[in-house]
Amino acid sequence: MNEVESAKMANMAWFNAVLIVALHVMNFAQPADAASWWLRSIVHDGVCSMAVPFFFLASGWFLGRHVDEPGWWLRELKKRVRTILVPYGIFAVASLALVVGYDAFSALAKGASVRTALPTVGGLVDAVGLNPFVLPGHDVLWFLRTLMLLVCVAPVFVAIIRRAGIVLPALAFLASMAIQSVVYTAEPSSLASLLKNTLNDLGFTFFLLGLYLRMSGRGLVVPWRKAVGLLAIGGVLLSVISCVVYA
Numbered sequence: 001m002n003e004v005e006s007a008k009m010a011n012m013a014w015f016n017a018v019l020i021v022a023l024h025v026m027n028f029a030q031p032a033d034a035a036s037w038w039l040r041s042i043v044h045d046g047v048c049s050m051a052v053p054f055f056f057l058a059s060g061w062f063l064g065r066h067v068d069e070p071g072w073w074l075r076e077l078k079k080r081v082r083t084i085l086v087p088y089g090i091f092a093v094a095s096l097a098l099v100v101g102y103d104a105f106s107a108l109a110k111g112a113s114v115r116t117a118l119p120t121v122g123g124l125v126d127a128v129g130l131n132p133f134v135l136p137g138h139d140v141l142w143f144l145r146t147l148m149l150l151v152c153v154a155p156v157f158v159a160i161i162r163r164a165g166i167v168l169p170a171l172a173f174l175a176s177m178a179i180q181s182v183v184y185t186a187e188p189s190s191l192a193s194l195l196k197n198t199l200n201d202l203g204f205t206f207f208l209l210g211l212y213l214r215m216s217g218r219g220l221v222v223p224w225r226k227a228v229g230l231l232a233i234g235g236v237l238l239s240v241i242s243c244v245v246y247a
Contacts, residue, residue: 005221012054019051052143056203059147060210061220067158067211080151088144092128095138099127132198133190146200150207161212169208176201 026044066072096119103117119127129136129145136142150157160168183196195201213220222230 005219008221009058013058016051016054019048023048023051053202053206055143056147056150056200056206057210058220059150060207060212061214062210063151063154064158064211064214067154067215073155076154077151080148084144084148084151088129088141088148091138091141092136095141096124096127099137133193135193135197142197142200143203146198146203147207149198150204154211157208157211158215161208161215165216166212169205169212172201172205172208176205 023044026040026048063076066076069075100117100119104114107114107117122131125131126134127137129141136145157168179195179201183192183201210220
């Protein structure tokens with residue numbers, strides 16, 4: 001990447017990080033009138049919804065830069081153990097320690113045994129994110145867990161994309177749209193949690209798209225007119241699909 005492209009990617013990463021913060025902050029506020037409803041619909045449900053997919057897209061694209069290098073997978077896997085798995089473990093353990101510490105302090109304040117604050121084996125497994133059917137104890141760690149899983153199986157994706165090209169991300173997109181009613185509108189279930197919080201259908205799709213774009217020699221930086229046009233087309237397409245799915 002040249003300096004201009006690198007700067008644009010860094011700016012987009014910063015911008016989408018801000019959108020993620022806005023996404024979580026606005027999630028707590030319920031629209032009180034028409035103006036706030038429109039603001040929430042356009043910003044929270046609209047613009048902010050591109051933030052997480054962008055990071056999956058960029059992750060797939062950056063990984064795709066190395067797939068033609070000898071021994072790429074083990075080298076990239078080792079790198080992501082350091083940049084993804086280690087931070088994940090630190091935050092998971094720190095979060096668990098804070099929760100246990102708080103529960104122990106509460107138990108002491110009430111004159112109860114500290115043992116009541118100790119997690120069960122099942123609770124410990126859930127807290128550190130080893131149970132794929134529930135969110136990790138520190139909810140936001142789902143992103144790192146999903147990304148690490150995608151990197152682990154990346155050689156399979158690469159092999160299929162080399163043979164089928166755009167077919168794989170296209171099929172992933174169609175599958176994602178097909179299961180929306182199960183993941184987001186049906187009653188909460190272990191299957192819905194697995195699809196949303198671990199496999200993450202949208203993250204899976206955009207990771208594959210980024211991988212395909214890089215393997216086919218396409219960049220993520222495009223002229224703004226083309227970008228606006230693609231966003232408009234994508235927005236209309238997703239709106240139509242949403243109307244069909246949620247009707």
